[in-house]
Amino acid sequence: QALRLAGILENDAEERVGALQDWVKYVNEAASQRELERLRDSVGRGRPFGANAWVKDMVDQMGLEHTIRREGRPAKKGRRKDHA
Numbered sequence: 001q002a003l004r005l006a007g008i009l010e011n012d013a014e015e016r017v018g019a020l021q022d023w024v025k026y027v028n029e030a031a032s033q034r035e036l037e038r039l040r041d042s043v044g045r046g047r048p049f050g051a052n053a054w055v056k057d058m059v060d061q062m063g064l065e066h067t068i069r070r071e072g073r074p075a076k077k078g079r080r081k082d083h084a
Contacts (some may be wrong), residue, residue: 045067045068046064047059047064047067047068048062048064048067055068
């Protein structure tokens with residue numbers, strides 16, 4: 001019943017249940033170190049997590065540009081690092 005309420009079992013029920021089973025298998029697989037680093041960074045910065053193109057779309061739609069910029073104050077233009 002919960003699946004019907006979520007809209008998963010409306011049309012093409014077998015296909016959707018198959019996709020759900022694949023999803024359950026996917027989310028239960030161990031993540032790579034790189035995926036874990038990206039996920040932690042995403043959570044820490046409040047950034048959407050996913051493929052780069054999707055993240056960019058979500059950032060643009062939701063006004064989250066600050067979550068993809070480098071942290072800290074921008075470097076001054078015209079100054080070289082070796083001068084203090």
